[in-house]
Amino acid sequence: MSVLTSEAFGVETTREESRRIRRRSLGLLRSLLRPVAGAAWATAALVVGSQLAAVAGPALVAYGIDQALPALTAGDAQPITLATAAYLAAALLGGLLTAATVRASARVSQTMLLDLRRRVFRHTQRLSLEFHETYTSGRIISRQTSDVDALRELLDGGVTTLASGVLAMLFTAVSLVLLDWRSGLVLLIAVVPGVVLTRWFQVRSQVQYRKQRTAAARLIVRFVETMTGIRAVQAFRREPQVGGVYGGLAEDYRETNARSIRLNGVFDTGLTLIGNVTVAAVLLVGGLRALDGALEVGVLVAAVLYARRFFNPLQQIGMFYNSFQSATAALEKVASLLAEEPTVPEPLHPARLVHARGDVRFEDVEFGYGTGPTVLPQIDLHVPAGQSIALVGETGAGKSTIAKLLARFYDVRAGAVRLDGLDLREIDPVDLRRAVVMVTQEAYLFSGSVGANIALGKPEATPAEIEAAARAVGVHDLIVSMPDGYATEVDKRGVRLSAGQRQLVSFARAFLADPALLILDEATSSLDVPGEALVQLGLQTLLAGRTSVVIAHRLSTVMGSDRVLVIEGGRIVEDGSPDALVAAGGRFADLHTDWQRSLRRST
Structure with missing residues (x-):
């Protein structure tokens, strides 16, 4: 009974520690977002606008084929002119909004990263000597370089990619259901294996990317320690031994990267297969209905375009999860560093010592x-x-x-x-x-x-x-x-x-x-x-x-x-x-x- 109690207590302690780490990381993220909240909301509005402009294209194609072309054959060129102008305007607007999104997102992310780098540098200077004697310089360098770079990869394009992908899938699905609910039903059925594959990828990539970050940190720490102590290495002719240790760590890092690439390959291949099968299914079901006259040709073309468009964001979301896992682990490490408190705190009510004598x-x-x-x-x-x-x-x-x-x-x-x-x-x-x-x-x-x-x-x-x-x-x-x-x-x-x-x-x-x-x-x-x-x-x-x-x-x-x-x-x-x-x-x-x-x- 006591063993079970101890094990249960250990699990509870681990869960509480995980929650504490998560709260600390989210707190750091909120503090970084607070000064750029207005710019972040403006970026979100640009993302919504760009996706609405993009989703309008297939609907305009359907209108052009089913309404504008028959009107043109009847001698009325106004519908086809309007459809063409609207399509070009939507494409131009979508491109401009996407470019504006990239610039706005870059400004937000770089402002946050600048704030974070300054915080890490100021905080490590403020920490007491006891911390610096136990926390290796390689680990501090890893916080400032590889961990902040992992956050940069996420913030520079990952967040906007996620938002764009989710909105693109949502707007595409809604548009297709409004255009032809039967084709929309085929698309929604195909979502199930896509979601299952994505979840399979997420579970395995989470473990793999944590291993990748750990391997990268070990490699950096070993490199910094070797270069710092290069005089001792050369004086005692330890280059082969040190090189062997570093080579082993480099091989471990290579292998973790290779496993990540293989995992990505399985995910990309599976998602591409599901997308192609879905397009074929929409084309088959819609084509048979079009032959019977139950579906207009323009709607069929639009349904195929929407089906092709639907799975591209899902692939981007899956890839975002890689960056997200890497950035989450990096954020936890940086937040842990910033949570360190000086063991020699500054006095709450400092006493002045203007003219010291030295007693x-x-x-x-x-x-x-x-x-x-x-x-x-x-x-x-x-x-x-x-x-x-x-x-x-x-x-x-x-x-x-x-x-x-x-x-x-x-x-x-x-x-x-x-x-x-x-x-x-x-x-x-x-x-x-x-x-x-x-x-x-x-x-x-x-x-x-x-x-x-x-x-x-x-x-x-x-x-x-x-x-x-x-x-x-x-x-x-x-x-x-x-x-x-x-x-x-x-x-x-x-x-x-x-x-x-x-x-x-x-x-x-x-x-x-x-x-x-x-x-x-x-x-x-x-x-x-x-x-x-x-x-x-x-x-x-x-x-x-x-x-x-x-x-x-x-x-x-x-x-x-x-x-x-x-x-x-x-x-x-x-x-x-x-x-x-x-x-x-x-x-x-x-x-x-x-x-x-x-x-x-x-x-």
């Missing part, structure tokens, strides 16, 4: 990543304004975690981190980012000039201020030696600069930002010995007069700090000046001894 306090801080185990069991720490502290310890001890909490990339589970007496969770985000700057090991440079990358710390900076910042950290001479000086372009991630040069540029960026609290997380790890010697002078200028937290394995960087904290298991086990800790003979003294020994060996 830092950790009060009974407890922290762990997500729902994982506690990383920092309890931290109590006071860093007076202007003091420079260094955090040392083994990898995984919690040093970088402390730095991330200081920068408010994460929020604490318990306790509080305060800057100048204010809880970081209450400070205005703009003021916090102005007061706290973190320089990491990566030293990311964006595409653009060297000067523009330095100015990232202060976008309104003048060229003189940018140069002063570069001089302060000792990177000016390097920059002016480049082909275009400060205007020298760097590639993505700054690949035209060495790792040490990129780090120096990031120091200049931090100096220009002039924060009250500066965090250096392994910021000197990319420097070679000459580069380290060069940057030490720059660091003295960079750290002077401001609170700083330095995380470094190189004790040459640590020894210049006012205070050293040794972190072990998320706890502070030693705290004091570098000289005092060396004299005390503890863990830091051991690190200092090892460092001195390595220096003697290098000389």
Whole structure:
């Protein structure tokens, strides 16, 4: 009994989850449609007009054959002239309305897609670091590219195709029934196998197209990850293995596409067969009645034209379902991304921090990543304004975690981190980012000039201020030696600069930002010995007069700090000046001894 109850509960949970996903997707679609509702209704009116114009053609042909031609033989040319003019006018009007529909539909769809792309980009920027550390870049790129493209295919022509197809079938059926109900009955009977075939296609294409979207996403993610890590791939000669994995994913994608094409082929062939049989049946039944004089020849011709016209939209509707399934899956993924909430929310009533001093306090801080185990069991720490502290310890001890909490990339589970007496969770985000700057090991440079990358710390900076910042950290001479000086372009991630040069540029960026609290997380790890010697002078200028937290394995960087904290298991086990800790003979003294020994060996 308990097993059955559990299974029933699981089914109910799955259904509720499906309903929740559907409501979320529809909510996103409604929010995208709301700003273009007027234009969408105007497009719908154009669709109705174009289909009414198109459906008038066979009826005018029937009138021309059965009424206008006999009148012409009797010497009256007015009916045939009117029928011809009306047919040409309907054809011209239908063409103009169809062209207007395409343009109006494109304006609506492109406006919606522009809104969606902006939303995805703004939202992913707003999400916290925790999200970006768990949600791969390949998946985000897939949301912005393949998923939005799937929606584009649906909105650009799919919706108008569906509306046009449904209206065309409805108007055609009504017109044929009004013209000759017996021929209309034959047509309606033929609809049954057409609907059955369409439903068969829909059920199978739904599964197939979800597989296709999944295979496409996996292929994109693998490609992005490989290109991002291409240095590691080439360094370890993993090209054949990586190529084999990618080839397997590409083959899976090819096979899913092939199955979709085969499925489409069966559907197209079956629908064409049903349409041809229907036309033959209408022609046979109507022809026999025409021979007996029970049906006019013009009505028979119109009935055949309507029968031929009826099944073309059904094929379009079936094909629309493919785009619809693909777009539905894409909409669910995009809506899921937009439903992600920042784990570091902005304060409801932000407190201003106009003139930050840099006084830092950790009060009974407890922290762990997500729902994982506690990383920092309890931290109590006071860093007076202007003091420079260094955090040392083994990898995984919690040093970088402390730095991330200081920068408010994460929020604490318990306790509080305060800057100048204010809880970081209450400070205005703009003021916090102005007061706290973190320089990491990566030293990311964006595409653009060297000067523009330095100015990232202060976008309104003048060229003189940018140069002063570069001089302060000792990177000016390097920059002016480049082909275009400060205007020298760097590639993505700054690949035209060495790792040490990129780090120096990031120091200049931090100096220009002039924060009250500066965090250096392994910021000197990319420097070679000459580069380290060069940057030490720059660091003295960079750290002077401001609170700083330095995380470094190189004790040459640590020894210049006012205070050293040794972190072990998320706890502070030693705290004091570098000289005092060396004299005390503890863990830091051991690190200092090892460092001195390595220096003697290098000389």
